Amino acid sequence: MIIDLPDTTTSQVSKKLVTLREEGGAVALGRVLTLVIATAIGAEEEAIEAANEASREHPMRIIVVSTNGAGEEPRLDAEIRVGGDAGASEVIVLRAHGETARDQQGLVTGLLLPDAPVVTWWPGECPSQRACETPLGRIAQRRITDSGASDDPVGMLARLAEDYKPGDTDFAWTRLTLWRGQLAAALDQPPYEPITSAEVAGAPDSPSTLLLAAWLRRQLQVPVTVDVADGNPTAGIHRVVLHRATGAVRLERVQPAVAQLSQAGQPTHELSLPRRGLRECLAEELRRLDPDDVYGDVLRSGLDARV
Template sequence: MIIDLPSTTTSQVNKKLVELRETGGAVALGRVLTLVIVTGDGTEVEKSIQAANDASREHPCRVIVVARGAREAAPRLDAQIRIGGDAGASEVVVLRLYGPLADEGAGSVVPLLLPDAPVVAWWPSDAPECPAKDPIGALSHRRITDAAAEEDPIRALQDRVESYVDGDTDLAWTRLTSWRAMLAAAMDLPPYEGVTAATVSGAADSPSTDLLAAWLAEYLDIPVQRLDHPRGPGIVSAVLERPSGNIEIVRPDGKVGMLTQPGQPDRRVALQRREVRDCLAEELRRLDADEIYEATLRGLGKILRGEPETEQQPEAES
């Protein structure tokens, strides 16, 4: 069910939500958090809502979409409430803000937050340089960005390094979960040797490739080469050097990888590039600070400042 409320106020939106709850159309008691999505007033709105609906099947929540429209328009708030089949396991409130209201998203969000429930803010793209200082970010226990969706992904990742506050995370980091699990599992097999160096290859504009290189450098305390690879998108390969032979994962097509290591047969491993909905669902599982992500950003900051031995070089197409 979709209910449109053109030229309305947050008070009227709240009144309508209460009315729907009393008539049995929506139940807020089972919601575990409020997810606030901040985006432009374009096609990205529906894509973000769909991802949130899919994630809400694991994390029932109230979804508030702050869609900022033209700032040159007359001040106006158009709202839309979605429940039932149009809202997954959540209830969705879309706020389209125009004119001066476009910069007042936090004021429109506060009256609609679920009482005594955590708040998570998500910027599918165009995130502020410092999410924690953004008015909506300041309301949130957790702040999710996506450097890969920015116009300049590497610059956006550098902003994450400089602005990190407990509660921040980025979907470029979440996309690494399978890679990190595969590499950690491979190192747990015989001959149990230490890794002496590593090489990570990927697209030049892949923030996940930079984060994987920084994670390896920070936690293994080894020199790591970050190579640009024309095969992209995303990460193409990771090689861990050991005295008895290298551990190598190569994923040339963004779908299936090949794991090679001494004393073991070559294995095909599932490394399909993760959908936004899956990354979002993973990040909603925790509301505390991600210490490993923080340490990785700290390591990446050292790399950007040229402190460790890690280096970046172009790789010739083979």
């Protein structure tokens, strides 16, 4: 069910939520957090769909703050989505036009769940200032960006490293979970030899490639070479090679959802390594509300892994 509230106020939206609750159409009990999504007007639906899917694992209230450029007449249009249109959550869409968009924190403050953590997510372009200093970032325990969605992903990753504060995270890091897991599992098998050097190859515009190289350098304390000019048109990470005395460990994506793992003296294995969508990344980040210290250390200490 979708309730439209054109040319409204946040106070009227809050009153409508209370009415719906009293009528039994929406219940806030059991919600574990408030997810605030900051996006542009017209670009909301993909993020809402991902959040609805993630809400089946993390019941929550979703507040979407959509804005446009200056110049329009100030106005707030809202939607409340409950039931089948909201997954296991309730969705409040606030479309702020013109000057109404200047006070984003004021738009959402009265709609936050009481005594529940707040997570703010920018699914598109990262904020132009430090995430923790934005109006919606100041109210959040966790702040999620996606440098891969920026016009200059690698440059944005470098800026995120300069601006990092505990509680920040980025989907370029979340997309590495399966790669990190497979590499750790491979090294947990004999022979238990030290790694002497490593190589990471990926697309030139892949921030995840740089983060994976930085993580390997931090974890293994060895030189890591980054190759972003191998002519492979595939997006994202292409392969990782870990060198040791008896032969290399090679993990290479050969299809969009399949990778091959090869090691000296062992048969080649095909592994499931799908590209992670918004839903999977968001659900993983919502499983923890404390700072991701490993991400912070990797981001700040090892991005320049071309050694």
